[in-house]
Amino acid sequence: xxxxxxxxxxxxxxxxxxxxxxxxxxxxxxxxxxxxxxxxxxxxxxxxxxxxxxxxxxxxxxxxxxxxxxxxxxxxxxxxxxxxxxxxxxxxxxxxxxxxxxxxxxxxxxxxxxxxxxxxxxxxxxxxxxxxxxxxxxxxxxxxxxxxxxxxxxxxxxxxxxxxxxxxxxxxxxxxxxxxxxxxxxxxxxxxxxxxxxxxxxxxxxxxxxxxxxxxxxxxxxxxxxxxxxxxxxxxxxxxxxxxxxxxxxxxxxxxxxxxxxxxxxxxxxxxxxxxxxxxxxxxxxxxxxxxxxxxxxxxxxxxxxxxxxxxxxxxxxxxxxxxx
Amino acid sequence: xxxxxxxxxxxxxxxxxxxxxxxxxxxxxxxxxxxxxxxxxxxxxxxxxxxxxxxxxxxxxxxxxxxxxxxxxxxxxxxxxxxxxxxxxxxxxxxxxxxxxxxxxxxxxxxxxxxxxxxxxxxxxxxxxxxxxxxxxxxxxxxxxxxxxxxxxxxxxxxxxxxxxxxxxxxxxxxxxxxxxxxxxxxxxxxxxxxxxxxxxxxxxxxxxxxxxxxxxxxxxxxxxxxxxxxxxxxxxxxxxxxxxxxxxxxxxxxxxxxxxxxxxxxxxxxxxxxxxxxxxxxxxxxxxxxxxxxxxxxxxxxxxxxxxxxxxxxxxxxxxxxxx
Numbered sequence: 001x002x003x004x005x006x007x008x009x010x011x012x013x014x015x016x017x018x019x020x021x022x023x024x025x026x027x028x029x030x031x032x033x034x035x036x037x038x039x040x041x042x043x044x045x046x047x048x049x050x051x052x053x054x055x056x057x058x059x060x061x062x063x064x065x066x067x068x069x070x071x072x073x074x075x076x077x078x079x080x081x082x083x084x085x086x087x088x089x090x091x092x093x094x095x096x097x098x099x100x101x102x103x104x105x106x107x108x109x110x111x112x113x114x115x116x117x118x119x120x121x122x123x124x125x126x127x128x129x130x131x132x133x134x135x136x137x138x139x140x141x142x143x144x145x146x147x148x149x150x151x152x153x154x155x156x157x158x159x160x161x162x163x164x165x166x167x168x169x170x171x172x173x174x175x176x177x178x179x180x181x182x183x184x185x186x187x188x189x190x191x192x193x194x195x196x197x198x199x200x201x202x203x204x205x206x207x208x209x210x211x212x213x214x215x216x217x218x219x220x221x222x223x224x225x226x227x228x229x230x231x232x233x234x235x236x237x238x239x240x241x242x243x244x245x246x247x248x249x250x251x252x253x254x255x256x257x258x259x260x261x262x263x264x265x266x267x268x269x270x271x272x273x274x275x276x277x278x279x280x281x282x283x284x285x286x287x288x289x290x291x292x293x294x295x296x297x298x299x300x301x302x303x304x305x306x307x308x309x310x311x312x313x314x315x316x317x318x319x320x321x322x323x324x325x
Numbered sequence: 326x327x328x329x330x331x332x333x334x335x336x337x338x339x340x341x342x343x344x345x346x347x348x349x350x351x352x353x354x355x356x357x358x359x360x361x362x363x364x365x366x367x368x369x370x371x372x373x374x375x376x377x378x379x380x381x382x383x384x385x386x387x388x389x390x391x392x393x394x395x396x397x398x399x400x401x402x403x404x405x406x407x408x409x410x411x412x413x414x415x416x417x418x419x420x421x422x423x424x425x426x427x428x429x430x431x432x433x434x435x436x437x438x439x440x441x442x443x444x445x446x447x448x449x450x451x452x453x454x455x456x457x458x459x460x461x462x463x464x465x466x467x468x469x470x471x472x473x474x475x476x477x478x479x480x481x482x483x484x485x486x487x488x489x490x491x492x493x494x495x496x497x498x499x500x501x502x503x504x505x506x507x508x509x510x511x512x513x514x515x516x517x518x519x520x521x522x523x524x525x526x527x528x529x530x531x532x533x534x535x536x537x538x539x540x541x542x543x544x545x546x547x548x549x550x551x552x553x554x555x556x557x558x559x560x561x562x563x564x565x566x567x568x569x570x571x572x573x574x575x576x577x578x579x580x581x582x583x584x585x586x587x588x589x590x591x592x593x594x595x596x597x598x599x600x601x602x603x604x605x606x607x608x609x610x611x612x613x614x615x616x617x618x619x620x621x622x623x624x625x626x627x628x629x630x631x632x633x634x635x636x637x638x639x640x641x642x643x644x645x646x647x648x649x650x
Binding site for chain 2: 033039090096104125
């Protein structure tokens with residue numbers, strides 16, 4: 001079986017509209033006057049059965065809000081499709097709707113329509129489909145494919161937390177209690193970087209939200225832009241909890257590559273011309289968003305992780321793929 | 326557990342946008358310049374595991390095209406979300422994509438974006454989510470809530486075929502081979518009434534596509550319009566195959582009520598002022614669509630099925646509901 005991106009390229013890209021769909025190589029389609037994104041969440045794949053349903057609802061909205069953020073767009077409203085497990089309890093739906101309501105208030109979006117149904121098969125997983133519409137910034141939509149040779153590469157926030165949080169939930173790692181709480185929250189409840197994304201419209205040459213993993217998503221920008229993205233391993237921003245985990249690993253380079261290959265960060269990875277360094281710094285300050293410069297757009301192809309002394313570090317895998325395990 | 330419409334009214338309607346979402350009581354939202362619909366298809370619920378995947382793909386598009394048809398809108402493009410079973414074969418995805426390609430050609434729509442993922446759990450069902458965008462007619466969008474007292478009630482095509490087709494597939498009824506072939510095809514491959522819908526914009530006072538069952542969908546128009554919909558049982562249009570089945574039933578009234586309660590017809594049920602009878606007839610002729618007058622909008626509430634001699638016929642159930650079985 002081919003990988004997820006092969007599947008899309010082979011079977012679905014030929015079906016894509018000539019205008020607005022970007023050959024399915026972007027997080028969103030642009031249909032004047034909207035930017036539109038669609039992300040699915042499946043129980044057992046994107047969230048765990050024991051995750052509280054109000055948080056699952058919020059995550060379903062936030063992963064789509066994150067796509068809009070990476071396009072520099074402002075959320076307008078969304079369509080919701082839910083397939084509930086057979087015999088779902090009404091309280092579960094009420095919890096889920098409460099989560100939606102709280103995040104609608106927080107992010108100023110509203111439900112526009114959708115479809116609600118239930119599985120017939122026992123044990124079939126809760127599946128949530130959100131289609132989110134946003135208004136593009138007056139400065140335009142940030143695309144994936146605009147990275148230019150010599151551009152700087154930046155990322156917001158911190159990388160690897162959500163993946164470590166998932167491992168902690170599965171019992172694969174055992175961080176101290178406060179670190180575990182922080183990491184799990186980062187997995188369950190990402191923060192879409194809407195303010196930063198809006199400020200980056202007109203400044204960034206390319207952007208993507210980090211959902212497949214920093215290296216995999218750098219690879220997406222690299223591929224669509226026809227360039228390589230070099231990332232300095234030691235410049236990747238880490239939270240104190242992730243740094244504690246890193247310091248306990250034997251192979252530091254491999255461990256950083258591991259963090260840069262986990263998914264679900266929902267930070268914005270973007271490129272911008274060197275001449276805009278001061279403007280990018282201002283954008284971070286104005287929107288109170290940590291933004292760190294981590295690399296450069298160079299000749300070549302693919303993402304490259306560079307260790308101390310300029311030595312390349314091999315990446316363990318190219319991020320999350322639902323068809324290649 | 327409450328029913329599907331209670332669930333929507335209680336938990337999701339309070340989340341709806343003030344403008345364009347119509348309190349989630351319509352098949353589509355209207356977001357200038359788009360009409361947007363979202364329908365889910367779940368294996369084991371909306372299609373059978375043995376249904377050919379190219380037909381499943383077409384049905385996923387067509388149920389959404391049918392929603393646009395009932396709004397009088399013209400298809401523009403769609404977003405696709407797929408959750409494939411664990412271990413899905415690539416040939417299955419290729420079959421599915423071929424069905425999409427054929428219907429894209431036929432209905433002149435294109436894929437705009439989406440999300441492709443796979444279940445982790447063995448045996449979890451294929452789930453398809455389509456969000457379809459359409460352009461409204463220059464004559465406006467046909468709403469659900471516009472039926473006026475005294476309006477005529479019409480339906481396109483024939484009612485009950487798809488439900489009988491599903492029963493034939495399940496072995497619950499055993500029609501003759503040609504009839505079975507016809508009925509099963511009507512279940513697997515509905516024909517969205519796009520041409521008729523477009524012609525009805527500006528003529529129909531209210532419309533809905535028949536997916537929950539003729540009586541249930543008449544109930545949706547009745548409820549949102551604040552009136553009753555009376556349908557003459559003997560005027561409901563039936564195919565030769567459905568008529569053969571009907572003639573073999575002992576209780577004719579109950580059998581017609583049964584046909585009017587099956588779902589998946591994807592015909593358009595609509596209302597229009599009596600003064601427009603000639604225009605409606607013309608719309609049917611021009612678009613080569615059978616349109617039959619089957620009833621009247623009256624004072625009161627709910628759908629009413631009226632037998633010969635004016636005697637009401639009790640309906641067996643109010644159509645398809647995924648939460649009340």
